[in-house]
Amino acid sequence: MVYESIPRTVRIILLGEPGVGKTSLILSLVTEEFTEHVPPKAEEITIPADVTPEQVPTNIVDVCLNEQTLEQVAEEIEKAHVICIVFSVDKQETLDKIASYWLPFVRDNCPNDHRKPVILVGNKIDLIDYSIIDNIWDIAEEYPEVDRCIECSAKTLTNVSEMFYNAQKAVLHPIHPIYSIEEQE
Numbered sequence: 001m002v003y004e005s006i007p008r009t010v011r012i013i014l015l016g017e018p019g020v021g022k023t024s025l026i027l028s029l030v031t032e033e034f035t036e037h038v039p040p041k042a043e044e045i046t047i048p049a050d051v052t053p054e055q056v057p058t059n060i061v062d063v064c065l066n067e068q069t070l071e072q073v074a075e076e077i078e079k080a081h082v083i084c085i086v087f088s089v090d091k092q093e094t095l096d097k098i099a100s101y102w103l104p105f106v107r108d109n110c111p112n113d114h115r116k117p118v119i120l121v122g123n124k125i126d127l128i129d130y131s132i133i134d135n136i137w138d139i140a141e142e143y144p145e146v147d148r149c150i151e152c153s154a155k156t157l158t159n160v161s162e163m164f165y166n167a168q169k170a171v172l173h174p175i176h177p178i179y180s181i182e183e184q185e
């Protein structure tokens with residue numbers, strides 16, 4: 001049995017279909033305002049320990065499938081401690097892709113650690129007036145690495161800092177035991 005220690009930095013990666021608002025969420029967090037026109041991919045951002053609730057330096061990594069190969073995305077998944085899979089609450093197909101594509105892709109790229117925590121992030125709640133959280137329990141049941149789900153809006157800044165805080169917490173205060181069983185022959 002191999003015990004893994006709690007990391008001293010937290011590396012968060014944002015995945016999800018194009019256009020769901022990954023870059024906007026990162027830039028809204030950092031600038032505390034919404035910008036309509038964002039670059040395809042945010043530069044990697046380091047948030048210093050003293051401005052994070054958990055007092056841990058936090059790196060945030062954006063992914064843009066138009067600018068990166070799947071191999072590059074896979075390398076970033078391997079380096080991350082926690083994976084935020086973003087979907088757009090007004091586009092069912094972006095939610096459907098989480099179970100049909102993104103969660104299996106994450107598993108494929110965490111060979112020794114299937115339990116790397118995953119946060120499901122429903123962005124753009126400013127566009128709807130109902131909650132979609134009931135639609136994701138089936139996914140969470142099928143994929144126990146789903147640590148929590150959060151609805152937010154990069155546009156109105158609703159739950160944006162909470163989303164990143166939840167990602168930190170998933171690493172620093174995991175719900176699942178943080179060990180993996182070494183395969184023995």
Ligand code: GTP
Binds near residue numbers: 020037063153154
């Ligand atoms: P890729 O770079 O293609 O992977 O897209 P992305 O996931 O980084 O999305 P991006 O941040 O570029 O946002 C896509 C579009 O959605 C932009 O027009 C944003 O202004 C818009 N958008 C992002 N977040 C929100 C939100 O919370 N509410 C609304 N209404 N629009 C949003």
